[in-house]
Amino acid sequence: MATSPYTDLFGLLDITGEDAVECAHLLDTPPDEPVLRAITAMQDRLGNFPLDPVTADGPVQDEAGVERIWIEALLRFAPNVHAYHQNLGINKAVSAASLADVGLQLRINRRVHGHFGLDTWAWLTLHMAGNLFRLGRLQFHLVPDGSQTPEWVLGVHIPEDGGLSPELVDASFAEARSFFPRFFPDKPARNATCDSWMLDPYLAERLPKSNIASFARRFTLDRCTDAPTDAVYFTFRQRGLHDLNRLPRETSLQRVVLERIDDGGTWQLGHGHLAL
Ligand SMILES: CC(C)(COP(=O)(O)OP(=O)(O)OC[C@H]1O[C@@H](n2cnc3c(N)ncnc32)[C@H](O)[C@@H]1OP(=O)(O)O)[C@@H](O)C(=O)NCCC(=O)NCCS
Structure with missing residues (x-):
């Protein structure tokens, strides 16, 4: 069997199965103008510690068209990020674990929409700036904290990958410390922050013994903001609040998420911080 020219790239990004076939199609023809523009946008950000993701530019296109442009651009640009990491002395395994979110997000997109695509492409433009790393169970994003005095902070993210036991979380924070x-001695971070549906205090009240509650308790909650769809998206991988009565109520989390909405409640995003 002929080997694909993209085996190494797809290995780096953990792109598998049908997604690998679709991605190979995108790479089989030269990049067009919009893809080149997307690559330039990522190149301008690499090594510059941007806080926010890229937003789509140019003429308004259909969602699927935008996603395809960005998937191709992410695929073509990722080796530059890998090289940037290695130039900093970061080992290949950490770089690959960080970039493997591309493949994971493609698989999640299939579960959400039932087809190839990447509705979370903007999230992945953060990884492509070179300052977001998966260390063990968690991802950490080294960014300026947005205050007047230049301070650095680690934004914490929780990729989907099995359970979130306190031991795994401890090990991940220890690695980050x-x-x-x-690797970034001139950007000392004293605090970590987390903005997540998992920090909504309603969850810790209802499921006090859960891993999610134990994770949330590590953080001091600064404030909450309305995020009506996040808990449904991360629990059921459904965008929006339609057809909730068709969703399963098998796990305690599924029940808590749906019962709160049944009762007229609104899920929140908890914004919290902890000292590293
Ligand atoms: C965060 C996550 C890893 C927690 O998983 P976990 O360690 O198994 O969670 P807990 O032990 O706290 O789970 C408590 C209960 O909720 C259930 N549960 C947890 N996550 C679930 C999910 N995504 N879907 C359905 N049920 C889930 C567990 O099965 C358990 O149910 P039980 O009491 O009936 O046995 C998991 O929810 C996940 O992968 N979420 C998607 C990623 C995410 O939300 N990231 C944050 C983005 S801001």
């Missing part, structure tokens, strides 16, 4: 001072 040594990784960032080693």
